[in-house]
Amino acid sequence: MITVKDLHKKYAGNHVLRGVNYHVNQGEKIVVIGPSGSGKSTFLRCLNLLETPTSGEIWFDGQLITDKKTDINKVRQHMGMVFQNFNLFNNLTIMDNIILAPTKLKLMEAEEAKENALQLLDRVGLREKADAYPNSLSGGQKQRIAIVRSLAMNPRVMLFDEPTSALDPEMVGEVLNVMKELADSGMTMVVVTHEMGFAREVGTKVLFMDEGVIMEENTPKEFFNNPQSPRLQEFLSKVL
Numbered sequence: 001m002i003t004v005k006d007l008h009k010k011y012a013g014n015h016v017l018r019g020v021n022y023h024v025n026q027g028e029k030i031v032v033i034g035p036s037g038s039g040k041s042t043f044l045r046c047l048n049l050l051e052t053p054t055s056g057e058i059w060f061d062g063q064l065i066t067d068k069k070t071d072i073n074k075v076r077q078h079m080g081m082v083f084q085n086f087n088l089f090n091n092l093t094i095m096d097n098i099i100l101a102p103t104k105l106k107l108m109e110a111e112e113a114k115e116n117a118l119q120l121l122d123r124v125g126l127r128e129k130a131d132a133y134p135n136s137l138s139g140g141q142k143q144r145i146a147i148v149r150s151l152a153m154n155p156r157v158m159l160f161d162e163p164t165s166a167l168d169p170e171m172v173g174e175v176l177n178v179m180k181e182l183a184d185s186g187m188t189m190v191v192v193t194h195e196m197g198f199a200r201e202v203g204t205k206v207l208f209m210d211e212g213v214i215m216e217e218n219t220p221k222e223f224f225n226n227p228q229s230p231r232l233q234e235f236l237s238k239v240l
Contacts, residue, residue, distance in 0.1 A: 001026045001157065001188060002047060007056035009042050009212075016042045017053070018212035024157070029189045031203035031220075033196070035235060039212040040192045044161050047190065048072075048079045061156070077105065080150030080158040084166045086142040088134040094121075094145055095130040098152050113152070120148040124178050140171030144178050151182075158182065160191040196239060200224055208232045 002024040009017040016039045024030055032040045045051040047058060049065060049072050058066045065075050088097050098120070099113035108116065121127040124144040134142055143163055150158060160179065164172045176198050183189060183202045193199065199206050199220060206223040208216040208231075216223070216232045224240070227233045 001061060002190075003057075003059040004043075004047070005057040005059075007043070007046060007058065008054045009039075009046060009051060010054045016212055017046070020056070020212070020214060022207070022214060024188065024190060026156075026188050027186055028204045029183045029202050030191070030205050030207060031199040032190065032192045032207045032209055033194070033199060033235075034207075034209035038209040040209045041161050043209065044159055044190060044192045047159055048076050048081060050081070077107070077153055078156045080153060080155035082143070082146050082150055082158065082160045082163050084162045086134070086139075086146045086166075088142055088146060088149070090134050093131050093133055094126070094137075097134070097145065098149050101149070102152050107153070117148070117152055120151050123181070124148055138171060139167045140174045143167065143171075143175045147175075147178055147182070157188040157190065160189065160193070162192055162194065164193065164195060194239070196224070208235065210235070 004020055004022045007017050007020040020043055032044065034040045042051055046053050053066060056066070057064060060075055060079070063070060063075065065072060092100065095114065095117055098117040099110065102108040102113045103110050118127060118130065121130060124147065126141060126144055129137060129141065137145065163179070164175050167175065172195070176195060179198070180202055203220045205217055206220050207214050210231055216227065216229050224236065227236055
């Protein structure tokens with residue numbers, strides 16, 4: 001589904017990604033962990049070209065999306081993205097936030113988009129907030145809405161960039177529960193997170209990134225119980 005070949009990213013002399021290779025199959029839940037500055041968020045943001053790679057190839061559903069001729073906005077319709085800081089439009093109601101993209105891109109008529117939005121709001125337990133504005137919501141509620149907004153486009157894959165790191169600790173669980181439900185429904189997911197419990201419970205594979213490369217990859221059980229590289233052993237000893 002997504003194939004990354006020899007991905008490099010440099011910023012003004014800082015070599016952030018150093019030849020990353022990876023393949024994500026449909027239905028997998030890939031969880032990426034690592035210290036700050038390891039390149040994990042840059043790697044995720046390269047998958048839909050929010051960051052432009054310095055070199056290398058990224059393929060999505062058989063299409064080379066790093067090719068200049070590719071209409072990346074068309075590709076992004078199939079790749080949902082959830083950020084740390086929600087990125088909701090504060091001047092629009094929750095309903096209007098959700099239906100904006102599908103109606104603007106003429107993927108759905110307004111009525112169908114609203115019906116779809118209400119079903120998604122039911123899924124995350126926030127139907128009663130449809131006419132509210134983002135400023136009246138808690139951080140956890142905003143992030144659940146941000147997930148719904150991505151799902152409204154019926155994406156084939158969902159990318160999550162540290163979706164709980166800006167939340168109060170009490171609100172982390174409600175967002176992780178929505179993500180678990182999404183994983184159980186068969187959604188392909190790539191998640192950058194510091195939530196080790198989520199990685200252990202939900203991931204089909206866990207990747208450890210440091211110094212711009214994938215240092216280790218394994219099933220959650222092996223990854224956490226039997227880490228191979230000294231660097232991962234050291235990292236886990238500090239975070240578990």
